[in-house]
Amino acid sequence: MRRPDPRTVRWSILIGMLVLWELVPLTGLLPELFLPRLSKTLHVLWLDLDKYFAALLVTLYEVAIAMVIACGFGIVAGATIGGIAALRELLLPVFSSLYAVPIVILYPIFTAWFGIGSESKIMFAGIYGFFPVMLSTAAGIRTIDPQFLLAARSMGATVYQQITRVIIPASLPTVFGGLRLGGALAIIGVVVSEMLTASAGIGYLVTLNRTILDSPRVFAGILAILVLSVAYDILARALERRMVVWQSAGRKQQDTPRPIAGGAPAPAAA
Amino acid sequence: MKRWHIILVRLAILATILAAWELLPRTGTVNPLLLPPLSEVLVTLKVQLARPLVQEAILITALEVIVAFIIAVPLGAAAGVAIAEFPYAGAIFKPMLFYVFSIPKSIFLPMFILIFGIGFQQKVAYAAFTTAFVVLMSATAAVESVKSDYVLVARSFGATPLQILRRVYVPSMMPVLLETLRISMIFNFTGVMIAEMYASRTGIGHLISNWGENFQMPQLFAGVIILSVVAIAFNETVRYLEARCSTWRT
Structure with missing residues (x-):
C-alpha cells in the first residue's frame, strides 16, 4: 500500500484537530x-471583531517597534562582534552566559520604570529579541567563506566592490535569518508582556477574559494570536526564500528547525 | 589577545558596571527610587534570603523546575528521535515544527489554569509543555548530527544495533545532548517563571512580580540577582562538561 503524501497527512491532522x-x-x-x-x-470573534481588531493594532504597533530594536541593534551588534576577532573573543562567551538568564524576570523592572503602557512592552520585547538575534548573527557572519574575498581581491576588486559584491550578498542569509528570528521573538515578547501586566493589546484581552472565566473570548484571543504568528512565519519564510534563492540555486532546502547550531542560540519558546 | 588579557578586560568591564550601579544612584544622576545603589540591593538580598517566606518560595520554584524537567526531557527526546529516525514521520511533522516554534506558548497559559488551577501542577505542566518542544527539536538535531558514515562502517563490521547505539550514537551525540539539556533548562526555567509571574500564590517568580507591582525596587533587584546567579551557574557547569565531552571531536 502506498503511504499518503505527507502534505495530505498534515492537512488532515489540522482539519481533524478543528473537527x-x-x-x-x-x-x-x-x-x-x-x-x-x-x-x-x-x-464571539465575529461579534467582538472591532474589539479584537483594535487590540491587534496595539499589539502590532508594539511588535513593529520592538522588531526594529531587536533586529536593528541585534544585527549590527552581532556583525560587529562576530566580525572583529578581538571583540569576539572578549564578549561572545559573556553574552552566551548571560543568555541563560530568563529575560522575563526583568519585566517587572520595566513596568516599574516605564509604566504599564506600550513603552515597557516595546523595551521588553526588544531586549527579548536582541540577544538571540545578536548571537545568531555573530555565528552566521563567520560562515562567510574567506575564499570568496580572496578570489575577489585577486581579481582586483576595490574595497567598495568587496563590500557590495561579496560581503553583503554573502551575509544576506544570516541577516534574513536574524530578521525572521527577531520578528518571531518580538511577537512572543509583546504577547507575554501584555499577558503579564498591561492595559491594552491582544494578550491583555486574553488575560482579561480569563479572569472573568469567559472561555469563548479567551479562545478567540488565542486564535487571533495563533493566526498572527503563523502568518508572520509564512511571510518571513517566503521573503527569505526569495532573497537568498541564489544560494541554493533554486533547489528546495531540507532543513530541520535547529534551536542550536554551534553555540548559536535557540529561538525562545516562551 | 592573551588569555589573561581577556580575563582582565572582562573584569574591568564588570567592575565598571558594578561601580556605575553604585555611584549613579548615590550621586543622584539616576533616581535611586528607580535604581537603588548596588550596596543597598545586596543588603536587601541578605535580609530576604533569611526570610522563611522567601526560602519557601525558592524551594517551591526549584521543585517545579526539576519536576517539569524530568517530565519534559524523556517525552521530547522520544518524539524527537522518532522524527529523526523515521523519515516518513519526519516528512509529516518537521514542517509543522517551524510554526510551532514561532507561536508564543504563553497564550496556552489560560488553558493550563482552567485545567490545573494555579498551583504546583499547573506550573509543572506548563513548563514541561514548553520545554518538550525545545527538547524535541534538539533531539532531532542530535540524532541527525551522527554521521551516517560512522553507522555504515559499524554495520559493515557486523556491529549489533545495541553496539551501534553504545559505540556510535551515544559518543557522537554526547556534546549535542549536553547542549540540549542546557538549552532546555533555560526554557524550562523561563516557563516556570512566566507561569509564576502570570498567576500564582507562591514561588520566586510570584514574589518578584509582586515586588515590582508594589514598587519595592531593592527587593525586586535582589530577586533578579538571585535568579540570574542560579541560571548562569547551572549554564556554566553544563558548558564546562560539554567542552570536556567534545574534545575528541576536534
Whole structure:
C-alpha cells in the first residue's frame, strides 16, 4: 500500500484537530468552560471583531517597534562582534552566559520604570529579541567563506566592490535569518508582556477574559494570536526564500528547525 | 589577545558596571527610587534570603523546575528521535515544527489554569509543555548530527544495533545532548517563571512580580540577582562538561 503524501497527512491532522475542537465540547467529553466549541469561539470573534481588531493594532504597533530594536541593534551588534576577532573573543562567551538568564524576570523592572503602557512592552520585547538575534548573527557572519574575498581581491576588486559584491550578498542569509528570528521573538515578547501586566493589546484581552472565566473570548484571543504568528512565519519564510534563492540555486532546502547550531542560540519558546 | 588579557578586560568591564550601579544612584544622576545603589540591593538580598517566606518560595520554584524537567526531557527526546529516525514521520511533522516554534506558548497559559488551577501542577505542566518542544527539536538535531558514515562502517563490521547505539550514537551525540539539556533548562526555567509571574500564590517568580507591582525596587533587584546567579551557574557547569565531552571531536 502506498503511504499518503505527507502534505495530505498534515492537512488532515489540522482539519481533524478543528473537527475535534467542535465535537469534543459538543459531546460533553470536556466541559465548555475548558474548551468552548470552535463555532462558538468564531461567533464571539465575529461579534467582538472591532474589539479584537483594535487590540491587534496595539499589539502590532508594539511588535513593529520592538522588531526594529531587536533586529536593528541585534544585527549590527552581532556583525560587529562576530566580525572583529578581538571583540569576539572578549564578549561572545559573556553574552552566551548571560543568555541563560530568563529575560522575563526583568519585566517587572520595566513596568516599574516605564509604566504599564506600550513603552515597557516595546523595551521588553526588544531586549527579548536582541540577544538571540545578536548571537545568531555573530555565528552566521563567520560562515562567510574567506575564499570568496580572496578570489575577489585577486581579481582586483576595490574595497567598495568587496563590500557590495561579496560581503553583503554573502551575509544576506544570516541577516534574513536574524530578521525572521527577531520578528518571531518580538511577537512572543509583546504577547507575554501584555499577558503579564498591561492595559491594552491582544494578550491583555486574553488575560482579561480569563479572569472573568469567559472561555469563548479567551479562545478567540488565542486564535487571533495563533493566526498572527503563523502568518508572520509564512511571510518571513517566503521573503527569505526569495532573497537568498541564489544560494541554493533554486533547489528546495531540507532543513530541520535547529534551536542550536554551534553555540548559536535557540529561538525562545516562551 | 592573551588569555589573561581577556580575563582582565572582562573584569574591568564588570567592575565598571558594578561601580556605575553604585555611584549613579548615590550621586543622584539616576533616581535611586528607580535604581537603588548596588550596596543597598545586596543588603536587601541578605535580609530576604533569611526570610522563611522567601526560602519557601525558592524551594517551591526549584521543585517545579526539576519536576517539569524530568517530565519534559524523556517525552521530547522520544518524539524527537522518532522524527529523526523515521523519515516518513519526519516528512509529516518537521514542517509543522517551524510554526510551532514561532507561536508564543504563553497564550496556552489560560488553558493550563482552567485545567490545573494555579498551583504546583499547573506550573509543572506548563513548563514541561514548553520545554518538550525545545527538547524535541534538539533531539532531532542530535540524532541527525551522527554521521551516517560512522553507522555504515559499524554495520559493515557486523556491529549489533545495541553496539551501534553504545559505540556510535551515544559518543557522537554526547556534546549535542549536553547542549540540549542546557538549552532546555533555560526554557524550562523561563516557563516556570512566566507561569509564576502570570498567576500564582507562591514561588520566586510570584514574589518578584509582586515586588515590582508594589514598587519595592531593592527587593525586586535582589530577586533578579538571585535568579540570574542560579541560571548562569547551572549554564556554566553544563558548558564546562560539554567542552570536556567534545574534545575528541576536534
